[in-house]
Amino acid sequence: MELLFMGNDSHSVSRSLLEQAKNAASLVRESELKLRPDEEIVATLVGKFTISLPEVDWERAAVSRQEAQLDSRHTPGVMAFHRQQTAMSLGEKVIVTVPFRGEREFFKIRPSSYTLNPPTATLERQALLFEYVGVQVDAVRSKQDFESRKGQIINCLKTLGSDFESFNAQLPGAIAPIIQEKRSRMEKGEGNLDSWGMPIS
Numbered sequence: 001m002e003l004l005f006m007g008n009d010s011h012s013v014s015r016s017l018l019e020q021a022k023n024a025a026s027l028v029r030e031s032e033l034k035l036r037p038d039e040e041i042v043a044t045l046v047g048k049f050t051i052s053l054p055e056v057d058w059e060r061a062a063v064s065r066q067e068a069q070l071d072s073r074h075t076p077g078v079m080a081f082h083r084q085q086t087a088m089s090l091g092e093k094v095i096v097t098v099p100f101r102g103e104r105e106f107f108k109i110r111p112s113s114y115t116l117n118p119p120t121a122t123l124e125r126q127a128l129l130f131e132y133v134g135v136q137v138d139a140v141r142s143k144q145d146f147e148s149r150k151g152q153i154i155n156c157l158k159t160l161g162s163d164f165e166s167f168n169a170q171l172p173g174a175i176a177p178i179i180q181e182k183r184s185r186m187e188k189g190e191g192n193l194d195s196w197g198m199p200i201s
Contacts, residue, residue, distance in 0.1 A: 001120040001131060005156045007108035010163035014051075018167065018174060021049040025178040030186050038179050045175050051164040053157055054102030056128065058150060061098045068093040068133055094137045096130040096146055111159035119152040128153075 025045055032041065070091040104123050122129035130149065132142040193200050 001122050001129075004107050004119050004121060004123075004153065005110055005114060005160075006118050007110060009110045010112055010160055013109055014164065014167040017049055017051070018171070021045060021171060021175055022178060024048070025175045026182070028179060028182060030182070033179075033183050033186055038176065038183060041179050042172055042176050046171050049171060050168050051106075052102060053161055053164070054100045054104070054106050056098060056100040056153065056157070058098060061096055063094060063096050065092055065094050065137075067091075070133065070135065089135070091133060091135045092137055094132045094139075094142060096132075098128045098130070099126055100128060101126070106160065107153075109160060111156050112163050113159050114156065115152075119149040119156070121149065121153075 025042075028041060028045075068091050069088050071088060104125065107121075107123055107128075122131065130146050132145070190200075
């Protein structure tokens with residue numbers, strides 16, 4: 001398992017994405033400006049860079065169990081006489097799988113409000129895995145731990161949603177002037193061709 005929400009902070013991510021959006025606007029070709037109105041180009045770029053957080057489907061959480069090999073040296077309740085040697089014993093692993101939709105990388109971003117005891121989970125492509133290992137996994141304590149981590153994840157995503165709300169709101173206003181300036185420069189340049197007194201190709 002890995003620590004969640006402990007990577008780059010949300011404000012740094014917002015600044016980086018805003019610069020990427022502006023750069024993408026500056027790279028729009030004049031041929032596209034001739035084919036599409038500003039509003040349509042801006043809407044396309046906004047759609048590309050708008051931040052949509054993952055949606056975790058807690059209602060579809062499922063639990064499974066499998067036999068597991070345990071290292072007795074690190075397993076509470078199992079006596080191991082030779083601590084310097086590997087001593088394996090049989091136990092079990094209980095896995096809670098929770099599907100989500102969206103980009104997994106957002107689970108690594110640190111929200112503006114966080115604790116130094118973040119939730120942990122195994123991040124798969126479209127699921128969060130919560131694993132509990134032991135000779136006999138305590139269902140009550142494991143469920144309590146799962147509910148605690150679930151609450152932490154919900155709160156972190158909620159905070160990230162608030163953090164990125166202002167970014168999404170300012171995105172159109174940051175892109176539109178760049179497109180408008182490019183169009184103005186293109187139209188002025190094409191207008192200047194008339195002064196040559198030659199056929200325009």
